[in-house]
Structures are given as structure tokens and as C-alpha cells.
Amino acid sequence: MKIPPVVVAYLQVLPLFLVLLVFLGVPLVLVVVVSFFDYDMFDIVPAFTLRNYDELLRSELTYTLYYNTVKYAVMVWAITLVIGFTVAYFLVFHVRNLLWQIALFLLCTVPFWTSNVIRMISWIPFLGRNGIFNQSLMLLGVTDQPLEFLLFSDFAVVIAYVHLFTLFMIVPIFNAMARIDPAIIEAAVDGGASRLQILTTIVIPLSKTGIALGSIFVLALTMGDFFVVKIMSGGQSANVVLAMSNEIAMLQYPPAAASAVGLLVVVSLMVAAILRVVDVRRELAG
Amino acid sequence: MTRSGEIQLQRVTKRFDPTVAVEGIDLTIPDGSYCCLLGPSGCGKTTILRMIAGHEEPTDGRIRIGRDDVTGLPPVRRGTAMMFQSYALFPHMTVVDNVAYNLRMRGVGKAERRRQARAMLARVHLDAFAERVPAQLSGGQQQRVALARALITNPRVLLLDEPLSALDEFLRLQMRGELKRLQRELGITFIHVTHTQLEAIALADLVVVMDQGRIEQAGSAHAIYNEPQSAYVARFMGGQNVLSGKVTTVADGQATLLSSEGDRFALPFQGTADFAGTLVHCAVRRDRIKLKKVAAAGRSGQVNALAGEVYAIEYQGSYVKVTLDVPGWPDFVANVPDDRFFAMPVDIGDAVLARWLAKDVRMLEADLGRASEAAGEIGLYKQELGLAQA
Amino acid sequence: MRQRSGRRPWTFYALAAFFTLFVLFLYGPMSAIYILSFQGPSGGLTFPMNGVSLNWFYALFEQQRTGDFAGSFGRSITLAICVLVLTVTISIMAGLAFRRRFFGAGLIFYLAIASLIMPGLLVSLGIGLMFQFLGIRPNWYTSALGAHLTWTLPFGLLIMFAVFSRFNRAYEEAARDLGASNWQILWTVVLPILFPGIIAVALFGFTLSYDEFPRTMVTVGPRNTLPLEIWVMTTNVTSPALFALGTVTTAVSFLVIALALGSIALIQRRRTRQIIREAGRAA
Numbered sequence: 005m006k007i008p009p010v011v012v013a014y015l016q017v018l019p020l021f022l023v024l025l026v027f028l029g030v031p032l033v034l035v036v037v038v039s040f041f042d043y044d045m046f047d048i049v050p051a052f053t054l055r056n057y058d059e060l061l062r063s064e065l066t067y068t069l070y071y072n073t074v075k076y077a078v079m080v081w082a083i084t085l086v087i088g089f090t091v092a093y094f095l096v097f098h099v100r101n102l103l104w105q106i107a108l109f110l111l112c113t114v115p116f117w118t119s120n121v122i123r124m125i126s127w128i129p130f131l132g133r134n135g136i137f138n139q140s141l142m143l144l145g146v147t148d149q150p151l152e153f154l155l156f157s158d159f160a161v162v163i164a165y166v167h168l169f170t171l172f173m174i175v176p177i178f179n180a181m182a183r184i185d186p187a188i189i190e191a192a193v194d195g196g197a198s199r200l201q202i203l204t205t206i207v208i209p210l211s212k213t214g215i216a217l218g219s220i221f222v223l224a225l226t227m228g229d230f231f232v233v234k235i236m237s238g239g240q241s242a243n244v245v246l247a248m249s250n251e252i253a254m255l256q257y258p259p260a261a262a263s264a265v266g267l268l269v270v271v272s273l274m275v276a277a278i279l280r281v282v283d284v285r286r287e288l289a290g
Numbered sequence: 291m292t293r294s295g296e297i298q299l300q301r302v303t304k305r306f307d308p309t310v311a312v313e314g315i316d317l318t319i320p321d322g323s324y325c326c327l328l329g330p331s332g333c334g335k336t337t338i339l340r341m342i343a344g345h346e347e348p349t350d351g352r353i354r355i356g357r358d359d360v361t362g363l364p365p366v367r368r369g370t371a372m373m374f375q376s377y378a379l380f381p382h383m384t385v386v387d388n389v390a391y392n393l394r395m396r397g398v399g400k401a402e403r404r405r406q407a408r409a410m411l412a413r414v415h416l417d418a419f420a421e422r423v424p425a426q427l428s429g430g431q432q433q434r435v436a437l438a439r440a441l442i443t444n445p446r447v448l449l450l451d452e453p454l455s456a457l458d459e460f461l462r463l464q465m466r467g468e469l470k471r472l473q474r475e476l477g478i479t480f481i482h483v484t485h486t487q488l489e490a491i492a493l494a495d496l497v498v499v500m501d502q503g504r505i506e507q508a509g510s511a512h513a514i515y516n517e518p519q520s521a522y523v524a525r526f527m528g529g530q531n532v533l534s535g536k537v538t539t540v541a542d543g544q545a546t547l548l549s550s551e552g553d554r555f556a557l558p559f560q561g562t563a564d565f566a567g568t569l570v571h572c573a574v575r576r577d578r579i580k581l582k583k584v585a586a587a588g589r590s591g592q593v594n595a596l597a598g599e600v601y602a603i604e605y606q607g608s609y610v611k612v613t614l615d616v617p618g619w620p621d622f623v624a625n626v627p628d629d630r631f632f633a634m635p636v637d638i639g640d641a642v643l644a645r646w647l648a649k650d651v652r653m654l655e656a657d658l659g660r661a662s663e664a665a666g667e668i669g670l671y672k673q674e675l676g677l678a679q680a
Numbered sequence: 681m682r683q684r685s686g687r688r689p690w691t692f693y694a695l696a697a698f699f700t701l702f703v704l705f706l707y708g709p710m711s712a713i714y715i716l717s718f719q720g721p722s723g724g725l726t727f728p729m730n731g732v733s734l735n736w737f738y739a740l741f742e743q744q745r746t747g748d749f750a751g752s753f754g755r756s757i758t759l760a761i762c763v764l765v766l767t768v769t770i771s772i773m774a775g776l777a778f779r780r781r782f783f784g785a786g787l788i789f790y791l792a793i794a795s796l797i798m799p800g801l802l803v804s805l806g807i808g809l810m811f812q813f814l815g816i817r818p819n820w821y822t823s824a825l826g827a828h829l830t831w832t833l834p835f836g837l838l839i840m841f842a843v844f845s846r847f848n849r850a851y852e853e854a855a856r857d858l859g860a861s862n863w864q865i866l867w868t869v870v871l872p873i874l875f876p877g878i879i880a881v882a883l884f885g886f887t888l889s890y891d892e893f894p895r896t897m898v899t900v901g902p903r904n905t906l907p908l909e910i911w912v913m914t915t916n917v918t919s920p921a922l923f924a925l926g927t928v929t930t931a932v933s934f935l936v937i938a939l940a941l942g943s944i945a946l947i948q949r950r951r952t953r954q955i956i957r958e959a960g961r962a963a
Contacts, residue, residue, distance in 0.1 A: 009780060016777035017788060019770045023833060024791045027826035028798075031806020038809055091702055094695040098688075108699070115706045117883075117933045119891040121910045122926040126709035129716055129923075136712055167705065199691065220797065228799025231893070231911065245801050252805060252898060261809075264802040275797060345853055366859035378854035382872045392858040394868075443858065 039261035056262035065247070070270070073243040076158075076233070077226040080165040084222050085215065087166070088173030092214075093207070096181040097189075109178065116171045124164050124232055131155040131163075156238025164236045169225050173218035180214025181207065216282035220275050227271055294356035295369075295446035295479035296321040297342060302351035304337050311337040312503040315351070319496060324473050324480045326490035329500035330526075335483045336451060338500075342481065343372045343449050355447060366395075371440035372449040375456070377432045379424035385435050386411065386420040392443045410438045430461045441476070448473075450482045454489065466492060487527050491515055499523050507656075520656035521571050530573035531622050532654070537565045544648060546593070547572070551618035554593045557651035571657040578650040579624040581612060582643045583636060595645040596622065600638050612636065614644060710930070717923040736924035749909060749925065755820055756906035757932075760890040762825060767832045767885030768878060772871075774833075775840030789837075796834040800894030803830055808898035823899035828889045835888065836881040843877030876944050883940045887933055 039056055042049040060066050091112065099105045115123065130136050131154040138150035153159055184207065192202045208215075230245035244267050251260035297319040304311045312334035319325045327335035340346040342353060344365035352361045360368045379388050386407045387394075393403035411417045414434040424432055433453060440448060453469070454462045470493050473480045484490055490497050491511035498508045499522075507514060507523045518524035521532045535547030535555055545559035547570055557572050559565075574594075590597040598616035605611075610631040616622045624644055636642055720731025778785060795803075807827050811818045818824070851873065855865045871878070893907040900908060906929060913922045 010782055013777040013780045013782045016773040017782075017785075020774040020777075020792070020833060020837070021784075021788055023770065023826065023829050024788070024795060027807055027830050028791065028795050028803065031803060031810050032798075034809045034813070035802065035806045087702060090695065090698055094699050098692045098695055111703060112706065114934075114937065115710065117887045117891075117937055118710070118930045119893075119907055119910065119926070119933075121893060121907055122713065122929060123710065125922070126713045126926070129712045130709040136708075167709070170702075199689070224797035224799075228797075228801070229894070230801065245799055248805075249801055249897070252801070257805070257809065260805060264799070264805060267799060268802065271797065271799070343857065345857070365857045370857075372854075372857045374850050374854055376848065376850050378848070378850035380851060380854075380869055380873070382875075391855070391860075391868075395859040395864060439854075439858065 035261045035264050038258055039265045041258040041261075043256055043258045056259045057266075059259065060262050060266060066266075069242060069244045069247055072233075072241055073227050073245075073267075074270075076161060076165065076243065077223050079162050080169065080226045081219060081222050083162070083166050084170045084173040085219065087170050088177055088218060089211075089215070091170075092174050092177040092181055092211075093203075095178060096184075097207075112174060113171060120168055121231065123168060124235060127160065127164055127167070127236065128155065131160060156236065156240065158237065158241065160236040161233055161241065164232045165226055165229075168232070169222050172221040172225065176217035176221070177211055177214040180211040184210050212282050216278050220278055223274055223278075224271055227267065227274075293446055294321045296354075296356060297447065297479065297481070298354040299338070299342075300352045300354070302338070302341065302348045302353060304334075304341060304346065305349045310503055315505060317498065317505060317508060319479060319481065321356075322477050322479055323495040324470065324482065324493055325496040325498065326494035327481065327483045327498050327500060328485070328487065328490040328526075329506075330485060332502075333500040334503040335498075335500050339372075339449050339451055339481060339483050342368075342447070343370050344368050345372070369446040370449055371443045371445035371447075373433075373436050373440050373451065373453055375451045375453070377424075377436040377456075379432055379435055379439075381424055384421050384423055385416065385427070388424065388435060389439045389442055391439060407438075407442065410442045411435075413441075414438050429457055430465065433457070433465065437472075445478065447479045447481065448476075450480065452483055452485070454484070454486075462489075469493065491527075499526060501526075516575075517652060518573060518654065520654050521573070524573040524654060525621075529577070530575055531579075531619070532571060532573050533619065533651075534569060534571045537568050537570055539563075540565060545570070549618065552589060553596060553618070555651065556593050556648040557653060558649065559653065571654040572651050573654055574646050574651045576611075576623050577609065577625040577627075579626075579644050579646045581624055581626060581636060582645070583634070584641050584643045586641055590643055592645070594648060594651070595643055597641065597643050598622065600636050600640045600642055603636070603638060614642065616644075713923045713926045714930075716920055717927040719920040719923070736920045737928070739921045739924070749906070752904045752906045752909040755903060756890055759820055759825060759828065759905060760886045762821070763828045763832055763889035764882050764885040766825075766829060767836045768882050770829075770833060771836030771840045771881050772874075772878065774837055775844050776866075778841065779844060792834045792837050795830045800831070800892075801897065803827055804895045804898040811899070817901060818899050819901040820896075820903060820905055823901065824896050824905065827895040827899045828892050831892060831895055832885045832888045835884045839877055839881050839884065843874050843880075847874065875947065879940050879944055883937065886936055890933065890936075 040052050040054070042051045042053045042055060095105055095108055099108060128135075132138070133150045133152070133155070135155070137154060141147050142150065188206060188210075189202060192206055197205065227243075228245060230243065230249050233241055233243050233246050244263060248260045248263045248267075251257075251263065297317075299315050299317040302315040303313050315334075315338065327338060329335050337346060341348050342355075344360070344363060344367075347362065352359055354360065355368055355370065365372070379385075380391070383391070386404055389410055390398075390403040390407035393406060398406070408417055408420055411420055414437060416431060416434050416438070419427060419431060419435075424435065427435065433456075450469075454465055457465060466489060469480070469482070482490075482493060491514065494511055496508065497511050497514045499506045499514060501522055506526075507519050509517075514523065515527055515529055518527060518530060521534075524530040524532050533547075533549070533553075533555055535549035535553070537545050537559075538548045538554075539546045540559060540561060540563045543558060543560065544556055545561070545565070547555040547557070549555070555572060584597065588597060596614075596616050596619065598614040600612060601615040602613040603610060604613075605628075606625075607628070609625045609627050612624045612626055612631075614622045614624065622644070715729070717736055718732050718734070719729060719736060720733050721735040774788075778789070804827055807823050808818060811823050816822070847870070851869050852865050855869045860868065891907060892905075893911060896905055896908060904912070910922070910925060910929070913925070
């Protein structure tokens, strides 16, 4: 008995579908539902109320949190874009030997395989008052007082995010650039374009999908993170997800859920806006 | 399953909605013959090959191999083996494991199947490369491995999908000879898809010329080249100039045609005077045309002669291809033998007169039928001309 | 612009310098941790180094008030291996499925991408709620496992997409022509050729799970995985034991990567060794 190929395909995709449905779809629906629940000191009360959204939208804190979240996200995005693009450009267009290209690429990705938390806290002894960076600066005679702003500040937060997430910008851009037919570049050189012109008229437009993809990753990851902000700002700053984690710790699930829904809406809007500009599907589908 | 490799296609049609790849194909390929499917890209030749192989199923019609109706059977049960255009050698296996693959699928033990595979590799002179991987072989060597891998299945029909396209010219000519010898030696049916005319007539016992999903003409290489039945085949094979005109007179087994340009052609003709006024297409072999320099361009005024200007000259070794710019007849070419050309050379821009004999002109019957379709008198004409049922 | 030979333009040196700085930026801070993990017994959390010792490594292996490392380490490894196996299997199957067009393919694809983008804590919260409503206790081998899969499967799927798109289907047809059944084609031709991609998926599956943190927070149940233990430590950083932990956990990650790359290299080497052996025999 021959099974029609379509049915085989459905069977093959079933495990993926089930996992995503059970561990993503259903939980998401639950979060939305719970965001409309009420709560008291001890428990959540299943009743329909807009209380959580009301509190959310009325609170000044909310806007501060969102401001911080977006502020960090945009700063990190801008920096990782510049660094990621430059590194990818270097690897694709200036490294001639394929083996070197792969080796250097791997060199960049290896830190990714280690724990995010460890990588983040590794900045503390580095940037601290007695840390390596300050000590080297004083040794070189650049300053005689340790720089205080390096740690437990916005600067530290952004640095840590850049450290963690630049790779997510490098990989898609690298991929997109590597796909550019070298013959196109040669044709441009033939046609008299300078290197700068080739960069702006050919490389950047053809890497658009990679840039978009990397941007989506970086923005989503930055906006969805909380532990970097908590540690690296020394408790002086907070973002949406951090507030959410506090509420969860206090078992106040409904307002946490409302926060989550709000954040999800914002992130989705940003992603949709990027997808408007660039069609990423082709890039993802190989 | 008999060992006969005779192939019969009965009213085979293949649709890839909404396009029709092939339509209503009837074809018989004799057992043990070398058959070439010839045509431009998209004509349907590869589709037919894949349907015979079993990698595609016809939308309509039936396919027989030997006496067996194989429509719907998987490739392995048909007694066919296919050699892919890209060779498709498994990159992760050595050459000997590639060749032994079919035996492995049939459950033959490791030592025995490797022994048989090596024997097959020896036949194609590649046993020294048995432990290599395909990436380490040249194009020609990869092709021979693909051949060995297909032949080890002991097929009654071998299907080759543009086997020589990926090779450079020199290798191509070499492999051509080897393929022909191999087919003779094995005695099985070979079906070879190609878009190169000279390759097809060099190799095939049966040439099948296709266009847009239909068979234009099927016959021996000699018949296809010398006696094309339609303007399409005549033009595609490249050895003929296609001319046309309306019949003016018919006498003594000859007809005279008058073209819209005012040129007159005479050719052997079996019909009667009733044909006066009919549009007839004919073909004259390019190597049967003589050129003569003339003082000035102008109408020739003679029968079976055209005046024009030399447009291009291509030296081809044993002959020179002279393309003429003749009003009303695009692509008019004379293939002049090299000694004759260099005895009396012509140059680009020269005014020349091209002449040929009536006996070297052939009527293209299939187009006669098509041209008269509107008149609704085809059957009658064909009967009168003594043509077999097409 | 990409010259094959000849003198390099000044931009090469500028970009190379930039790249070097970037690599230093990536690896620099971590090296501080590695060095500090060898801090002397009376040393503090920052420089200067107060002697060199393995003190803090030993401290790790004693179960103390600072945390249960051996236990959480074991749980993390076990969980990571389960996630690896599941991710590889599910990703391969899904990759095969997506070669055809079928109804709902787009939906599932976007669901997977959404899973990648969604804040980890949100997923964690949702799963936690789901288990609470179902009355099941969350546990590291149930709810956390599911949470990890939502993180690893999109990566696995994307890798499989990239790998399959470069796969020439003529190999499958040739195998079928030579008599292989669908299962045989998969096992003897498709999977071996895709092997490097499968290793990549396995690598992602293991390390993403091993390092995973936000999604695990609410779903892990009563016993922590290693990243959570680390997290607990960071919130009350008291001793360089944390750095020792960082060094150990990084060493494990590096080991896994080395294994993965090594296995690919081994396959390649085995083929060339055959050739050399053959050549030697023929000589």
C-alpha cells in the first residue's frame, strides 16, 4: 500500500508542529488569557478584567520601562550593525583563502557556545574600578583615576549586549554577502566603480535581507532580555522584562502576563515594520 | 520479464499543469537499437526518457518494454537503468561502492558485490580508481563510473540523459565512439537524449526529432539528414536550405514553383497538374550548391538559381560555410568544398550567383499536408502522391 | 574588489585591525575570568591576584551554601543530551517535510520563527502557567525540556533548510533507479550526505540547551539546571568559585565543539587515508 507523498510530509512535520503547538502556541494563548485575569495576595482569580492593562497603561513606570527597553535595543542595534557588517565584509571580501575564512568565522562563533551569564559577568572584573581595563589605562598613563562609568551603568549594559549579540548580526550578513556572485563585483570594477561605490551601490543593497534578518534577531533578543540589564546596571536601571520577572517572582502572574502581551505587541510591530521593508523569506528558505 | 528491450509508447501524453510537455506520442524503438531523441530545450525529449525510466508517470497512454506493460511500475522493476546528466555519483561513497550500490540494494554480500563492481570497473578501464571518491575524478572518468553503475544492474534498456554535454569537445568525440562500441557489444537498447544534431546522426540507428512535445520525424540518420519531411526538420538538422513557392507547371515528373519574390525552382514531383497553385516547401542540400561571382546583384532570372551578397564566411576544415544575403530567403547557406573555394575564393560583400540542379531538391511532404489543411484536401493529395499514412 | 593576488589595499589592513580588535573584545573579558578562577584562597573577586591555586575549583565540588553544582551540572548535561537527540530527529523530519509544498507549511514556518524571536521569559511564563492549570508540577525533564525545544528547534529547522536547499535531488533519483526503497534512500544516501549539517544541528541543540537560562527559569521546577545555579550565584556574588564554575562550564562547551568538529574532520580524513593506502599499495 503506497502512502501518498503529501501524507508522508504531514507525518514528518507532525512532531515539530506538536512541540510548537504545545510548548509555544498554547502557552501563548494562556498568557493572553491570564492577562485578563484578576489577582489578589495569594492567587490568581479567573475573572475577566481589564485591570492589568489599565494599570499598565496608566503607570508612568511602564513608559519609563519601555523607553529603557527601546533605548537599549536601538543603541545595541546600531552598534552591532556597524560591527557586524564590517566584520562580515572583511571576512567575505578581504579574506582570500577559504580555509582562513571558515577558521576566522568559527573564531567569532565559539564564544557563542558558552554560557551567556558567564560571558556577561566576565565584564565585571574587566570594567570594575580595579579591573583590567582601568588598570591598563592607568598604566599607560591615559588617566590617573579609574573611570567610574565603565561599570554599573548604561554603558556597561550596552557593551554587554553588544558582546553577546553581535554574532546574530554577523551570521546572516555573512551569509548574504557570501552569496553575491563575484562576477558582479568584477563587472562593477570593469565599469569604473570605486570601492566605496561598489559598497554602497552593490554590496549593501544585496545584503539587505541579511541585515534585516540580523536586525530582527538583535532587536528581539535585546528587548526580550532582562538579566544583562539587572546585573550590568547595578540595579539602577530596569526594562520591561525585568519588571516582568519581578512580578513573576512575586507570583503576580496576571500583570506579568499583561506586560508580556504588551511587549510582544511592540516587538511584533517592529519586526513587521522590518519585514515590510525587506522580504526575508527568500533568505531564510535558502 | 523477457529480455527484449523493444520499447513501445502508445499515445503517451504528459501534462505539468498547465503546460503540456508531450502530447499523443506513438513510437516504437526496436530491440537492441541505438535511438537518439533529438530536439531543442523544452521539446519534451527528457520527459519521454524519464517516463520510460519510471521517474515520471504519463498522464495518458501506456508504455511497454518488451511485451510488458510497465506503466506505473517503479524504475527498478522495468529492467531499465539511467545515466543522469550530472552523473549523480554519491559523493560520500567510493567509486567501487557507487558501482556496487544496486547489488547492495539487492542484498548481495559485501565481498561479492565489491568483486563484481571491480570487474565492471575493469570493463570501463577504471579499476585503478576503485577506492577514490567521485570528487577526485575528472569529468570523463565520472561518466564512466556512472555508466558502470548503471550497467551492473544488467538492464535491457540503457537511458542516457545528455551524457556528453558536460564534456569538452575532444573528450566528447572520444566518448561518442566508446558509447557506440559499448552498445554494439552489449546488444541492448540505448536511448540517448541530446540537442546536438551531429551527435545524433553519428550514433543513432533511429533518430527521433522532436519539437514542442511532438515527434516531427523518426527514422534512420540518413533519412533524417537527406530526406527531411518538414521544413522544421530540414532547418534543425542544418544541412539544407528551405525554399517554397506556388506550383505553376507540372510536366515530365517535374514541377516548377514560383516564389513570392519571383524566383523559380524546379524539383522532381510525382503529382499531376491539378496541383497548380498549391504552396509547396522544398529543401536543397547546402553542399550541392555552386557559387559564381557575378558583376552586380540583381535577380537571377534563372531556374534553381538565386543571386545575393556574401554575408559571412566560416572555414570549417573540409568545407567553407558561405552565408548569403538573398532577398526573401533568410539563412541561405552554401557549403563549398575547400579546394573549390580556395581555387575561386569569394569575399564578404561580393555579389554571387548560387545554382543547383533539380535532382538535388526534395519536396517537404509534411508541410504540403499542413499548407493544404485549410483547403481540406490533404488526404487526397497524399494518396495521389503515393505517400504512406503519416 | 576581491583580488586573487597582488598587493592588498589599505582598507584590508584597516579592516584586519578592526577584526582583531573585535576578536579581542570577544575573548578578552572571558580571559579575565579564566585567570581569576585560579585566584588564591584569600583572594577576592577582582584583581589583583592573591596567589595562584586550585582552591576555588575544589570548592565547587563540595555541595555548599553557594549551590549544588554537581547536581545541576548532571541535570544540565542530561537535559542537553535529550534536547540534542530530539532536536536532531525532529529537525531532520521537518526538513524532509518542507521539501514539499503542503497546506499549513507557511504557518508552521512562521510559528518556528516566532519561537525564535519571542522573549524567553514569556515562553517560560506561558509554559509555567500551562502546567499549573493542568495541575502538573513543572520539572526539568518535562516542562523545561519543552521550553528548551522551543529555542533549539527553530535553529535546527533553519540549518536543515540551508542544508537541504543545497542538496541535489538527482542523488535520490539515482538511488531509486538503482533499486533503493524510500527508507534505503534516506539511510544510505540522504543522511550521509547531509551529515555535516546534522552535526551542526546537534551542536546547536546541545549547547543552546546547556546554556539556556530565561526559558528555564519558570519551568525548571524544584531542581535547577546549571545556568540557573550560576544565576543564583551572580545575584549574590560572594567568591571566585563563580569564576571557577565559569571556567569549568566553558571547558565543557569547548569539549563538545571539539567533538563535533572532530567527527566531521574524521570522516573527511578517513577517505583521504584510503586513497593514500591505495596509492601506497599500487606503488
